Amino acid sequence: MQDLKHVYISEISKYAGRDVCLKGWLYNKRSSGKLHFLQVRDGTGIIQAVVFKGDVDPETFTMADKIPQESSVEVYGTVKEDKRSPAGFEIGVKHLKLVSEAMEYPISPKEHGVAFLLENRHLWLRSPRQHAILKIRNTIIKTIRDYFNNNNFLLIDAPIFTPAACEGTTTLFETEYFDEKAYLTQSGQLYMEGAVMAFGKVYCFGPTFRAEKSKTRRHLTEFWMVEPEMAYYDLNMDMDLAEDFVETIVQSVLNANRAELGLLERDISKLENIKKPFPRISYDEALEILKSKGKEVPWGEDFGGDEETAISENFDGPVMIHRYPAECKAFYMKQDPQNAKLALCVDMIAPEGYGEIIGGGQREDNLDLLLAKIKEHNLNREAFEWYLDLRRYGSVPHAGFGLGIERTVGWLCGLHHVRETIPFPRMMERIKP
Amino acid sequence: MQDLKHVYISEISKYAGRDVCLKGWLYNKRSSGKLHFLQVRDGTGIIQAVVFKGDVDPETFTMADKIPQESSVEVYGTVKEDKRSPAGFEIGVKHLKLVSEAMEYPISPKEHGVAFLLENRHLWLRSPRQHAILKIRNTIIKTIRDYFNNNNFLLIDAPIFTPAACEGTTTLFETEYFDEKAYLTQSGQLYMEGAVMAFGKVYCFGPTFRAEKSKTRRHLTEFWMVEPEMAYYDLNMDMDLAEDFVETIVQSVLNANRAELGLLERDISKLENIKKPFPRISYDEALEILKSKGKEVPWGEDFGGDEETAISENFDGPVMIHRYPAECKAFYMKQDPQNAKLALCVDMIAPEGYGEIIGGGQREDNLDLLLAKIKEHNLNREAFEWYLDLRRYGSVPHAGFGLGIERTVGWLCGLHHVRETIPFPRMMERIKP
Numbered sequence: 001m002q003d004l005k006h007v008y009i010s011e012i013s014k015y016a017g018r019d020v021c022l023k024g025w026l027y028n029k030r031s032s033g034k035l036h037f038l039q040v041r042d043g044t045g046i047i048q049a050v051v052f053k054g055d056v057d058p059e060t061f062t063m064a065d066k067i068p069q070e071s072s073v074e075v076y077g078t079v080k081e082d083k084r085s086p087a088g089f090e091i092g093v094k095h096l097k098l099v100s101e102a103m104e105y106p107i108s109p110k111e112h113g114v115a116f117l118l119e120n121r122h123l124w125l126r127s128p129r130q131h132a133i134l135k136i137r138n139t140i141i142k143t144i145r146d147y148f149n150n151n152n153f154l155l156i157d158a159p160i161f162t163p164a165a166c167e168g169t170t171t172l173f174e175t176e177y178f179d180e181k182a183y184l185t186q187s188g189q190l191y192m193e194g195a196v197m198a199f200g201k202v203y204c205f206g207p208t209f210r211a212e213k214s215k216t217r218r219h220l221t222e223f224w225m226v227e228p229e230m231a232y233y234d235l236n237m238d239m240d241l242a243e244d245f246v247e248t249i250v251q252s253v254l255n256a257n258r259a260e261l262g263l264l265e266r267d268i269s270k271l272e273n274i275k276k277p278f279p280r281i282s283y284d285e286a287l288e289i290l291k292s293k294g295k296e297v298p299w300g301e302d303f304g305g306d307e308e309t310a311i312s313e314n315f316d317g318p319v320m321i322h323r324y325p326a327e328c329k330a331f332y333m334k335q336d337p338q339n340a341k342l343a344l345c346v347d348m349i350a351p352e353g354y355g356e357i358i359g360g361g362q363r364e365d366n367l368d369l370l371l372a373k374i375k376e377h378n379l380n381r382e383a384f385e386w387y388l389d390l391r392r393y394g395s396v397p398h399a400g401f402g403l404g405i406e407r408t409v410g411w412l413c414g415l416h417h418v419r420e421t422i423p424f425p426r427m428m429e430r431i432k433p
Numbered sequence: 434m435q436d437l438k439h440v441y442i443s444e445i446s447k448y449a450g451r452d453v454c455l456k457g458w459l460y461n462k463r464s465s466g467k468l469h470f471l472q473v474r475d476g477t478g479i480i481q482a483v484v485f486k487g488d489v490d491p492e493t494f495t496m497a498d499k500i501p502q503e504s505s506v507e508v509y510g511t512v513k514e515d516k517r518s519p520a521g522f523e524i525g526v527k528h529l530k531l532v533s534e535a536m537e538y539p540i541s542p543k544e545h546g547v548a549f550l551l552e553n554r555h556l557w558l559r560s561p562r563q564h565a566i567l568k569i570r571n572t573i574i575k576t577i578r579d580y581f582n583n584n585n586f587l588l589i590d591a592p593i594f595t596p597a598a599c600e601g602t603t604t605l606f607e608t609e610y611f612d613e614k615a616y617l618t619q620s621g622q623l624y625m626e627g628a629v630m631a632f633g634k635v636y637c638f639g640p641t642f643r644a645e646k647s648k649t650r651r652h653l654t655e656f657w658m659v660e661p662e663m664a665y666y667d668l669n670m671d672m673d674l675a676e677d678f679v680e681t682i683v684q685s686v687l688n689a690n691r692a693e694l695g696l697l698e699r700d701i702s703k704l705e706n707i708k709k710p711f712p713r714i715s716y717d718e719a720l721e722i723l724k725s726k727g728k729e730v731p732w733g734e735d736f737g738g739d740e741e742t743a744i745s746e747n748f749d750g751p752v753m754i755h756r757y758p759a760e761c762k763a764f765y766m767k768q769d770p771q772n773a774k775l776a777l778c779v780d781m782i783a784p785e786g787y788g789e790i791i792g793g794g795q796r797e798d799n800l801d802l803l804l805a806k807i808k809e810h811n812l813n814r815e816a817f818e819w820y821l822d823l824r825r826y827g828s829v830p831h832a833g834f835g836l837g838i839e840r841t842v843g844w845l846c847g848l849h850h851v852r853e854t855i856p857f858p859r860m861m862e863r864i865k866p
Contacts, residue, residue: 008585023665024633043587043629043634070827099827100798103826121627122630122819122820134589137588138587142578145575154476154571155574155575158857159856160640160642162864163865163866174608176606177606194554194558194866197555197559198476198564200441207639213611221610231475231476393556394535396458422590432596433596433627
C-alpha cells in the first residue's frame with residue numbers, strides 16, 4: 001500500500017479508477033455513522049476522501065474520526081469519478097497514515113480580525129481565498145515575464161542599493177553601507193535608461209521600497225514593480241505598449257484563473273471588457289471631467305486617489321491620462337515640444353476605483369534641458385553625471401513605464417486592500433512574520 | 434525614405450532584398466576612399482552598413498566619414514546577403530540620419546582598468562562581452578522560472594524586510610523601519626517553509642543581501658537567489674530535483690547561447706558534459722579526498738573556497754556533498770536519524786573551481802528537536818514562534834535549496850570574477866553608478 005504512486009490533486013483526473021497515494025493536510029471533515037468525509041488539501045487542490053467503515057482497518061476508521069484539522073496525512077485509496085464534487089473526483093480510502101497530529105488550529109471558520117490574520121499570515125496562507133489570490137498573482141507575474149521574453153526585451157535586474165534618490169528623499173529607506181550610506185531603490189528606471197542604450201529594449205522586475213507614513217489601503221512599504229524601457233520610442237509608442245501589455249495580463253488571468261476569480265466572487269464581466277485601445281485623455285481633459293463632477297483641481301496639481309477614482313468612474317476600463325503639467329512630475333520627464341509647461345508622461349488609471357497602476361512616459365533626451373531640470377529640482381548634479389552621460393553618448397528618444405504588481409493583483413482579484421496581494425505584506429505597522 | 438519600416442538587427446534575415454530602417458548607435462567604422470563601413474549596433478546585434486559614395490547624397494557621405502563612435506543614427510538602406518559577415522547580411526546604405534552626435538567616447542578598444550570600467554558600468558554595458566554575459570544571465574533566469582512553472586511550483590515572493598536573522602547577524606544590513614529596526618533578507622527559506630505547508634511546492638526568486646567584509650571574486654553584497662521548497666520531500670528527492678534543475682539550466686544555455694559562449698571563449702565541451710546523475714559524496718568522503726591531496730580538515734569544520742576547489746578537481750561536473758556535521762550548519766537542518774551528529778543537508782559544488790552554487794537540504798520537522806537547536810544556537814525563540822507553528826500544525830518532511838544566480842552565471846560564462854555577472858554589481862567598495 002505504501003508503495004502506491006504519490007500524485008497531486010491537480011492531476012487526479014489522470015488516475016481515475018486507480019489506486020494512488022495523496023500527501024497533504026486535513027482541511028475539514030464531517031461524519032455520519034459509518035462514513036467519514038475528509039476534505040484533504042495538498043497545495044494543488046482540495047479533494048474529498050471518503051472513509052467507509054467496511055473498507056478500512058479499525059485504526060484508520062478511528063483515526064479518521066479523531067484527526068484534528070490541519071494534521072498532515074497520507075491518504076491511500078481509489079480515485080473515483082464523482083460528478084457532484086468540485087474536483088470531479090473523490091477518493092475511496094483504503095488506508096490512512098497520520099504524519100503529524102496538529103495542535104488545536106487557531107484559525108477557525110468563524111470571522112477573524114485582520115490584525116490576527118496578518119499576525120498569522122503563515123497559517124492564513126492555507127485558506128482557499130489566499131490560494132486563489134496568490135495563484136492569480138503567479139499568473140500575472142508569469143504573463144509579464146513571458147510578454148517581455150516574447151517581445152525581445154532583455155531582463156536587466158536593477159540594483160536595490162542606490163547611492164542617490166530617484167524621486168525625492170523623504171520616503172527613502174536608508175542603510176549603513178560599510179562606511180557610506182545607501183538607499184533602497186524606489187524605481188529601477190534610471191538604470192533601465194542606461195541599459196536601454198546598450199540593449200534597445202529592456203525591463204527590470206523586482207522589489208521597490210517606499211517609507212511612506214501612510215496607512216491607506218493602496219500602500220505597502222515593499223512592493224514589486226516591473227519597468228520596461230525602450231530606445232527609439234516616443235510617448236505614443238509607450239502608450240501603445242502599455243495598453244497591449246495590460247490587455248495581455250487581464251486576458252491571461254481570465255484564461256488561467258476562472259475558478260479562482262469565481263471563488264473570490266469577482267465580477268468577471270468587468271474584466272472581459274478590458275480590450276485595447278484604451279481611452280487616452282490629456283490632463284486638461286481630466287480636469288474637465290473632475291470639474292463636471294464638482295471637483296475643481298487647480299491647474300498644475302497632481303491627482304490623488306480621490307481624483308483617480310472620480311475619473312475612473314467615467315470609463316469601463318483603464319484610462320490613460322497624458323501630458324501632465326511638468327511642475328508636478330519628476331525631473332526626467334521629457335518636455336512637450338508643443339508646450340514647454342507639459343511633460344510627455346502618462347498615468348494609467350485602473351477602473352472601479354483601483355487607482356494608478358502605471359506611471360511612465362518619454363524621458364528627457366536633451367542634455368541642456370535635463371541639466372536645467374536637475375538645477376530646478378535642486379538635485380545634486382554630481383550624483384547624476386553617469387545619467388547625463390546617456391545624453392552625451394548617443395542620446396535617443398526613449399520611453400518606458402512602471403506597473404505596480406500588487407495594485408494590479410488587487411484590481412484583477414477585486415480586493416479592497418493591497419495587504420492580501422503579496423505573500424508577506426510589509427506596511428507601516430507590519431513587518432512580521 | 435523616413436517611412437521605411439523600423440526593424441531590429443536580430444530579425445534582419447526576414448528582410449533580405451528589402452529596404453528597411455535601422456535605429457541604433459555607431460559601434461565602429463573604417464573607410465577606404467569611396468566607401469565607409471559602419472558597424473551599427475541596436476541592442477539586438479551588430480551589422481555592417483556600407484556607405485558607397487555613388488549611392489548617397491553628399492551630406493550622408495560626409496556624415497559617414499565624420500560621425501563619432503556611439504553617436505545615435507538611423508540607417509536607411511537595402512538588406513543584402515553577405516556570407517562573409519557574422520550576421521550573414523549587410524546594409525547597402527541609401528540615407529543616414531544623425532539622431533545625436535556623441536562626445537568623445539571614454540571607452541576605447543584599448544584595455545581599461547576594472548575600476549574605470551565599473552565606474553562607467555552604464556557605458557561598459559554596450560560592449561559585446563557584457564552583452565554576451567547578460568544574455569546568458571537572461572537565459573538562465575528564464576529557464577529557472579519556466580522550470581518551476583512547468584513543474585507546478587507556485588511563485589511566493591519572500592519579503593525583503595525581515596524582523597530577525599536567518600543565519601547569524603554579523604552580515605546583516607540594517608535599516609530604520611519607522612520606530613523599529615528591520616534587516617534585509619539573506620534568504621527567503623523560512624518563509625518558503627511557511628508557504629510550502631499551504632501550497633505543496635513553492636519557490637521564491639529575488640535579491641538577497643550579505644554585508645560581508647570580503648573582497649573575494651565570489652562575493653557581492655547584493656545577489657539574486659532562487660529557492661525552491663517542497664513538502665513531503667526528503668534529502669534524496671531534494672538532490673534529485675537539484676541535479677535535474679542544474680542540468681536543465683546548463684543545457685538550456687547551450688541551446689540558446691552558442692554564439693555568446695563562443696564570444697566569451699568558453700570551453701563548451703566542459704558544459705556539454707554536465708548530465709545527471711551528478712556524483713553524491715558524503716562529508717566524510719569529501720574529507721578523504723582532501724586528505725589525499727594533503728589538505729587535512731578537522732572533522733566538524735565547514736569547507737571554504739579552497740577546499741571546494743580542491744574537491745571539484747576530482748570531478749568533471751558538479752558534485753553534491755551531503756551530510757555535513759550538524760555543528761557547522763544552520764539550526765534548521767534536519768538531524769540525520771542514523772547519526773545525530775550529522776545534518777541532512779547538501780551543497781552542490783560547481784566544477785572548474787567555481788565554488789558552491791547550491792546549498793540546501795531537509796529541514797527539521799520535529800518540534801522538540803527544533804526547539805533544542807534554537808536554544809543551542811542562542812536564538813531568540815520568540816522571533817521564531819511563527820516558524821515553530823509550522824511544526825505544530827501539520828508538520829511534514831520537507832526540503833529545499835537555494836541556487837545563487839551570479840555564481841551560476843560566472844560558472845557557465847567562465848568568468849574569473851562575479852562582478853560582471855549582474856548588470857549593476859554591488860560590492861564592499863562599489864555602490865555606483
